[in-house]
Amino acid sequence: MGIEPIDSLEQILAQVPQPNAPSTLRESVLVAMQRELKTQRRLRRLERFSLAILLLGIALNWSVGWHDHATSTHQTEVASGLDSRALVEVAVAISNATDAETGSRLAKQLAVWCSMPLSPQDMAAMEEEIQRRVKEGTLGSKEGSS
């Protein structure tokens, strides 16, 4: 919009018979016109360029998403059927090969990975249970072995 009228105005001005305006005024009008036309062309180029960049950006992001969708192995989240008893059991078994700290850290990690809905209270209770059972060494812990 606005480009064609200016182009035609340029042609009309070229056809107009030379008026009796002072040459200094004529020159300044022509310079202003030239500047205006240049600015318009620059804006037009910039407009096209930004449109192209925008389209390229959208295309790039879309193609990444499309490719990901086509090759996706992602699964929807599934609620865990595990209870904290299983985690405690794993943690105690691991503590026997390592230490209580490692066992309990692993149990917390597993709870997150399995999307187990454990509250901070559940976590604390679980840790307490792990500490108690490992200290007791009821399951052939390293303290009990060799």
Place this chain on the structure above:
Amino acid sequence: MKLCSKRALKRIAIGLGLLIGLALVVNGVLAWYAQYRWNQLVADLRAVGEPASIADLAPQPIPPADNAANYIQQLTGELATFWKDYEKFESTPAGEEYDRARLNRGFPNAEQLAAMSKVLDDHAGILPVLIKATQCREYASLLNFQLPAPKFLESLISHQNIGTIRGVFNYLYWQAAAMIAEGKVNEATELAIRMLRLATLCSNEPTIMQYLLSIAMRDYAYEVINAALRAGPISPDLRRDLDAVLAEQENRTPLQQALRSERAFAISQLEEQSGRIPAFLRWSITNWQLNMIGIFDAALTTAAIPPGQLQWGWNAQSQRPIAPAPMTQSAPSNPLAASQVAVLESETRNLMISRCLRVLNAIEAEHQRTGTEINRVEELSLPREAITDPISQKPLRLKKTDRGWVIYSVWWNGVDDNGRFNYRNGDWGIGPPGYPIERE
């Protein structure tokens, strides 16, 4: 004035469009590059035959008769009942007393033995099946490797899986303890050899969690071997078999396999978790994931180094060992790196205990053969690595007590505390029944 403001608006709109476009291009390039690197990582692993997903971990099928996992699975129900009876015994005064005795490497007294024998008799059908399992040379996991990562993990850590394995080794341990208490030292040693082979085979289950479980189960066998060797002379053939099965613990392949399987599991896990975020916004997470997987390279390189070349350090302030290079470079605060260091520590402890038992076996054999005692561990006709402390890389230490030999490592702090056993800041190794252990 109106024209001027319209033009200004147009310029602002073009500028904004340009900025958004450039941001989208940069984001698209970063997203594409991160995804390319991730896909390349997976492709590179597969190109060299390494597993890169849970599905890739599925073992080659083997005939059920040759698969130890198959026999263990058959016993799931029976072992669950045994487990309940086991826990019932543990809650009795005799059971509690036995637990306390066991902490000091004690074995059951007559009353405890009678109660344990009753439980074992009630579940006598387990032993023949377990003997078949221990005779197998192969172990192919029976897990479903097509499950999504959280479900797969659930099946790995379910009571059915972990509880069954622990049930197996508690059952075998009780059998062996009863044999020792009855003076059947050869039979107990033979059973312990089978237990150690089976526990090592169980490390074929995927992930480092299962590997740590396998190491914990080897401890049951070590406990029996330590007690049997001290309880009385065993036959020379059994001594040879025992030395051979203990020497198998030098093999680093199971550790490397465990780390590889953990990496494959982590790839599936990370892919599934990050999949909830739109791909074009995921690049920063993908880059983080690439760093995570990179930690496995350090762990695998460390695991491939012969134990004799690993240089462990000691942090006196935190009283924790410092992992050998290149594992040292991984951030210790990173949970994945920390769990891998824990595996390396456990592996080193396992190796050290197996070497201590080889030394004890050789000392007892020498005594049985010549009637003399040795003064230095170097006098034994064992390979050099078998008498070397895998932490200090110096010969294992010997200490003679009234009740028998103490064979130990100077342990993580690198200082010989004259056989003062303290897991955090002392020595560690094997000792006779009742040898004191400092609790933390």
